[in-house]
Amino acid sequence: MTEVLVHPSELPTRNRALATVLRSRELAVGLVLVALVAVTTIVSPSFLFDGEGWRNLLVTPSILILLAIGQTAVIVTRNVDLSVGSTLGLTAYLTGQVFIAYPSLPYPIVFFIGLAFGGMLGVVNGVLVAVFKVPALVITLGTLYIFRGIFLQWAGKDRVYASDLPDSFLALGNGQVLTIPVLTVGALVVLAVVGYYAHTARGGRELYAIGSDPDAARLYGLAVNRRVIGAFILCGALAGLAGVFYAARYGTVSSGAGRNMELEAVAAAVIGGVAIFGGSGTVWGAAIGAVLLETIGRALPRLGIDDFWQRAVVGALIIGAVVLDRLLTLRQERTLAAAREES
């Protein structure tokens, strides 16, 4: 046993993988999610078994999943991006305006416009944070207001209405492929690509190295600035894509779109096991956290729990997740220390 703790790589690969999965935060959060869905379905079977309930269960989290993936990439580098809600709103409105200006535009193009525009806003954040060495919390708090201000100035009292958007685009918001909503498929593809990159690619691993110890990463010769800017661009681009999803799903975009979603994105990542001080956590966990958050929002009213309690439940989850993390880390440190003594 002590051998295993001190030299985990001596375990057979399969056992090691199994142990990692069993000990992972992703599994814990996933189990909470499954339990929540199960309880809600027992009380109100249409939550899962009705065609519409199934669709909503899958499609509602797709926007937050995108935000949580981007947010994770940034948090892992020991930064944070608070401007994603404003980026989402601004891009959603831009999407509507693009369709108003060019009604015959083939709609898939707006997804690229959303990615590019969001990425551009991400460049602003990334450059300010990486080049000018200002804390991301402050910079992105500033850009949160700047982007929202630009949005308010541009949109004013106007909105984008469902009738401004092409039917084929709106149909995407609720369209399904083999009962899986299209938007969910989109979010899962992004999740798979980013998750694979972060887990295996050099660039992905460097994000973790930077977040674990930025000074060490710099001394080691990693391109810290480039990686951090890259993470912000990814985060902005995904927030932009989320804005296009928002327009497709809700059909109406007013200047309040995406307000407070940055906090939900951070909450999803934290609940999913992403350490707020960087260096650990996975996009899979953040995505499960996002699904859990959105599902709580839909499940509690069905369980007859007052709407005002929902926020308290979300808060308890965040604190619970962080406390659990801390306890597990302490326990593991003690076990490891004891094992090292013995060997």
Next chain:
Amino acid sequence: MKRNPQRLAALASLALAATLGFSACGSDDDNGGGGGDGGSDAIVFLPKNLGNPYFDASTTGGERAADEFGGSIEEVGPDEPTAELQVPFIDTAAQQGVGALVVSANDPSALCDSLNQARDAGVKVVTFDSDVEADCRDLFVSQADAAGIAKAQVDLIAEQIDGNGEVAILSAAANATNQNEWIALMEEELAANYPDIELVDTVYGDDDDQKSFDQTEALLSQYPDLEGIISPTTVGISAAARYLSESDAKGEVALTGLGTPNQMREYVENGTVEAFALWNPEELGYLAAYTAHALASGEIEGDEGDTFEAGDLGEYTVGADGVVLLGEPYVFDKSNINDFDF
């Protein structure tokens, strides 16, 4: 990237400039108010801002009224809906000595000094849509009163569900004063006139599209026998309509409330929503023009109880605090929704 921060900074500023560029689009304004020739027939319309379809409609109504009584309407206004920008237009109208000024105020008190100076110069001041304090205008043409708004929505839902069944209300924020006043009046109206309609729940969408959308879903699943939803907020009604339009409940669960034709057009045309209410800005402008004309020509003094004729709309009486009430909210449905653009 470290080797070339300037390029990135340039790209960043380009991105910002591009977004700012979008926001700079706006309509041409008509600074200085143009050449009104004064006299009691000349009426100046000063909406909150130009290029706003809602006020385009009210000015159209005002012009129609002016054609009928033989006066002239001139529309002036700022690009941005702020009170400071309205002041120069008020001063210009006062100097020109026009008969009356019809204003939708961007602030209840900031315009008072200017408006009172204009009144001292003999200009009659009528506010519409958005009032100023009662001592700085002659009359206020109000679009609707709370009781009328509540009754119109209850009547609409009752008609759509044949006066029988469960209904719920999707409101804005739980602490929104006007919403809560309407909800209380709707409850009274339901209790008094529709004993077979049961109000099962009131939920709050916080005037947020997403939250209103999720609340609609929750209502439908929590109350399988729900017959109708009333949403007395423009954000709520369009989010609920978007949800219903993609749901099995489309056409089964009635939806009504307060909405604008542009946001509801899609859902009225595809059969999700039968009818909803709001005041008609064209009628509002029409009545405001007649009110201004009645004051400027000396037909009325603006005291409580004064009556005057307002063309097609019939006779109006000045109420307490110098308020002229347009009347019941206007009902929009498939037959008339395409006549409006706001």
